[in-house]
Amino acid sequence: MGVQREFINFHNRIKLGRQDDVYRKARERDDSITADIKTAFKDKGYPVIEDFLQGSLATDTAILKKGGDFDIDRSIVIDEESAPDNPVDPKKVALDVLDKRGFKNAKIKKPCVTADYSSENLHIDFPIYQKTANDRYELAIGKRNSDENNREWSESDPKGLKSWVKDNSNYLGSPDKKQQQFNRIARYLKRWRDVQFSENVCSKIFSIGLTVMAKRGFVPSMGVDGKFDDLDATLNTVKNIINYGYFTPVDEQFRVQVLLPTAPWRDIFDGSSLSTGTQFRNKLITLRDKLIEASDEQDVKKQCEILNKLFGEDFHIPSDEKNSGGSSKKGLGFATAGVVGTSQGA
Amino acid sequence: MMARHLESSGYSVTARTYDGVPAIVINHSVGSHQVVLIHFEVSQFKRLPVFVLDNSASYGQLAHLLTVPDKTYGSLCVSETDALSVNYEQPHLAIEASLARHLDILSKAILDPEWNKAELLREFQANWSFVCAHGDQELVVAAEEGSSETIEIFKPVDGAKFGLDSKLLGITESAHKLSDFSYIKWSQRRSNRKVCNASGYVLSVNELPLPPTSQSSVKAWYLSLINTLPDTARSQFIQRAGSFRSTEFWLVVNGPSPSGTVWFSLCLSSSKKRSLPFSADKLEPWSVDAREVVLFNPALLMPRSGADTGLLDKKVLLVGCGSVGSEIAVKLASAGVGNLTLLDPDDFELENLYRNALDISWVGLSKALALNYQIGSNYPWITVKGYTGRLLDSRTLQRELLTSFDLIVIAIGSPTQERLFQDHLLSHNIKTPVINTWVEGYGVGGHASLDIPTSQGCLRCAYVDNAALTRGLSSNLNFLEDDQSLTVNHAGCGQLFLPYSGINSAQTAIMASDLAVKYLRGLITESSQVSWKGPSADAEEKGFQLTHRYYCFEQSLEIVPLFNEYCDVCCS
Numbered sequence: 001m002g003v004q005r006e007f008i009n010f011h012n013r014i015k016l017g018r019q020d021d022v023y024r025k026a027r028e029r030d031d032s033i034t035a036d037i038k039t040a041f042k043d044k045g046y047p048v049i050e051d052f053l054q055g056s057l058a059t060d061t062a063i064l065k066k067g068g069d070f071d072i073d074r075s076i077v078i079d080e081e082s083a084p085d086n087p088v089d090p091k092k093v094a095l096d097v098l099d100k101r102g103f104k105n106a107k108i109k110k111p112c113v114t115a116d117y118s119s120e121n122l123h124i125d126f127p128i129y130q131k132t133a134n135d136r137y138e139l140a141i142g143k144r145n146s147d148e149n150n151r152e153w154s155e156s157d158p159k160g161l162k163s164w165v166k167d168n169s170n171y172l173g174s175p176d177k178k179q180q181q182f183n184r185i186a187r188y189l190k191r192w193r194d195v196q197f198s199e200n201v202c203s204k205i206f207s208i209g210l211t212v213m214a215k216r217g218f219v220p221s222m223g224v225d226g227k228f229d230d231l232d233a234t235l236n237t238v239k240n241i242i243n244y245g246y247f248t249p250v251d252e253q254f255r256v257q258v259l260l261p262t263a264p265w266r267d268i269f270d271g272s273s274l275s276t277g278t279q280f281r282n283k284l285i286t287l288r289d290k291l292i293e294a295s296d297e298q299d300v301k302k303q304c305e306i307l308n309k310l311f312g313e314d315f316h317i318p319s320d321e322k323n324s325g326g327s328s329k330k331g332l333g334f335a336t337a338g339v340v341g342t343s344q345g346a
Numbered sequence: 347m348m349a350r351h352l353e354s355s356g357y358s359v360t361a362r363t364y365d366g367v368p369a370i371v372i373n374h375s376v377g378s379h380q381v382v383l384i385h386f387e388v389s390q391f392k393r394l395p396v397f398v399l400d401n402s403a404s405y406g407q408l409a410h411l412l413t414v415p416d417k418t419y420g421s422l423c424v425s426e427t428d429a430l431s432v433n434y435e436q437p438h439l440a441i442e443a444s445l446a447r448h449l450d451i452l453s454k455a456i457l458d459p460e461w462n463k464a465e466l467l468r469e470f471q472a473n474w475s476f477v478c479a480h481g482d483q484e485l486v487v488a489a490e491e492g493s494s495e496t497i498e499i500f501k502p503v504d505g506a507k508f509g510l511d512s513k514l515l516g517i518t519e520s521a522h523k524l525s526d527f528s529y530i531k532w533s534q535r536r537s538n539r540k541v542c543n544a545s546g547y548v549l550s551v552n553e554l555p556l557p558p559t560s561q562s563s564v565k566a567w568y569l570s571l572i573n574t575l576p577d578t579a580r581s582q583f584i585q586r587a588g589s590f591r592s593t594e595f596w597l598v599v600n601g602p603s604p605s606g607t608v609w610f611s612l613c614l615s616s617s618k619k620r621s622l623p624f625s626a627d628k629l630e631p632w633s634v635d636a637r638e639v640v641l642f643n644p645a646l647l648m649p650r651s652g653a654d655t656g657l658l659d660k661k662v663l664l665v666g667c668g669s670v671g672s673e674i675a676v677k678l679a680s681a682g683v684g685n686l687t688l689l690d691p692d693d694f695e696l697e698n699l700y701r702n703a704l705d706i707s708w709v710g711l712s713k714a715l716a717l718n719y720q721i722g723s724n725y726p727w728i729t730v731k732g733y734t735g736r737l738l739d740s741r742t743l744q745r746e747l748l749t750s751f752d753l754i755v756i757a758i759g760s761p762t763q764e765r766l767f768q769d770h771l772l773s774h775n776i777k778t779p780v781i782n783t784w785v786e787g788y789g790v791g792g793h794a795s796l797d798i799p800t801s802q803g804c805l806r807c808a809y810v811d812n813a814a815l816t817r818g819l820s821s822n823l824n825f826l827e828d829d830q831s832l833t834v835n836h837a838g839c840g841q842l843f844l845p846y847s848g849i850n851s852a853q854t855a856i857m858a859s860d861l862a863v864k865y866l867r868g869l870i871t872e873s874s875q876v877s878w879k880g881p882s883a884d885a886e887e888k889g890f891q892l893t894h895r896y897y898c899f900e901q902s903l904e905i906v907p908l909f910n911e912y913c914d915v916c917c918s
Contacts (some may be wrong), residue, residue, distance in 0.1 A: 002911065005815055173894035173897035174827060174895075180813055224895065224899060225910075226812040340819040340820050340829055342824065342828055343787050343790075343844070345759040345785050346851070
């Protein structure tokens, strides 16, 4: 039995989807707050014309965080015609809603309104957009007290970014399954980040940055027989990330720079320190080398020992190689779909 | 140019006319003989250049030498000429090579009497054919064992101009293994064939004499054949065959030759009823003709036409007689499988016409029954049973019945029922191997999996979801992605169908049949899978997605292991 089963089990432990049970309360909270914001915006004369998820839940790359924290990235869209000139105004309305809902540390950040709901381990981000006549989105930029020079409706493309991450058109054959493999690799890398970096640095290795880097570097790894090799795919993705040119040497240290693939095309790590860039690069190189070591290893248990150190305790080490196949001995999980249309005829 | 070339190669060559035709004449020494070979010039070599042997009668009975009526020369049979690729662009080289072959075979025939005799016997059938009276009615004989026995002879069907109906039919006592629907059995039942006045007898000899050299020598040859029989065999033959009186006797003879058992016949006819003659004086009023025999005999007919007699005792249950299944039924029958049980719930309809092995005359009849009749009539030694029913109906059958089959072939294109059936086999500890086969839409390919319960690998191996490592609902062998609207609707609900051609289904069937036969012959002992891949143009034009396997697949028709290491059934 190969290490792929352990990767899949690891993935099943760390993945987070909006419909997951564990996410139920956060989802309910999201729905409820969104409804309140819609009411408040309507009262202010700029009704919400659209709302959608962005972030990792929208791109199927969300993971359960250490400590069980959940993120919500809910985009709120109002029409340009009714939107106030001052982009901070609707952010204040949203902040007011969050305050009233009991969020203690709700605040207006430059790109969004954010708050934590500590009793439910919930972190919430509400970016607010206006939609222009030509169906383009502009993000409300500015803090509570930003002056005219520091606030604007700034061109943005949240849906384009989501589509870019989810784009599978370059994967020849079984594109959906190959995109699912990408989703897994992105999740592995996020968990690696959470395990390998101190809390302080970890928060500066942005998820969207890792996701964009992974997407650009991802090469599906699937055998002729349709079997996936996530170890190989992760290794190749990491190699490609290291070699892509994201890290620029500066005085024996490195600056990390990753441009958004869609508007506003900004550097995701803008303002990031050399220390962060250097650590990021060094740990990616260590990750690559350890993945090579795991790849060269024949014994599944030894492979898992290496991977456990990289990805943390959720990557289990089987007691011995035979037991690794034990999950199969207990029976494969049943298919999750109720019905699948096939191409089989006779 | 050719003559000059042969001369420069050391041959004694004369270019002259022979029988009024321009010819190249070769004089050559073979032992003490000075042989003369003649090549009649032709405008182009469409086959191996031919040489005839002048004064052929002077050499006695030579292997591969056939006399030409009314000519002093005989023709030499050198090889299966159509199989040779002749250099017609360099005819001087072609004629030199041909001459060398002619001289080689002639030298062996003249100088090596043992070789000559063995070759004459090896070529007995061809030599016999040469002395046969052509144009007379052929005798078709159903004789399975070849031992000495009587033959009941039936007249041709009145007015029949072609087909077996136009031939005399002889049925021996040993022809009892024939299919109920075989032509022979039907002929016995039908009233349009009348029993002949002729008597027939199969004579099996342990040693064949050399064949006769001309039609005029056949009568004497008959006597020598009888006289050279061992005493016991001769007296038994005289006792049995001599008890009949008739105006016509058909003596169907078989005997061993270096190329296997040969069968031929002699037709003795007289103006009035007499007993079969065994001496020269009794033979006087009889005319004796050499005749060829068309034999209904599994040991001869099956290998000659590509079937394996070793499969006659195999029992196969085939479920599904649609586009793939009907072709499999035919292919298994043509391979020689002796016992075929067919199961299908549907009737044969016009809408099935272009992708089913059944012909139009069966419209409206159960597919399984129609195939039963069609196959049974076409393949003489098969036992076919056709039943109307579904795969899952067979779950109610007694375990012993399902275990009595050597192989179960399922061609229904229903992944749900196939998995349910496998569950049934597993839960009842039924170890009969199963082939599941299906064709995919739009000509992208077809697949077959062979599940041998005593080996690693099973149907579920082909259903492991390799992405999620769970049990899957569709086969991981497929070339088209799941959950696409692949079917076409012509007339509302119930009229949905998956587009693929008769060639696609037949190709799948041939592949699955090959897998089945290889298993039945013991050539495959491990659970296996095999696929063929077709072009993707039609599927892509419709916007359908293909699987990664499709794009990577380069093993069309290659039989490879089925086992999937993540299959929980195999690893439990």
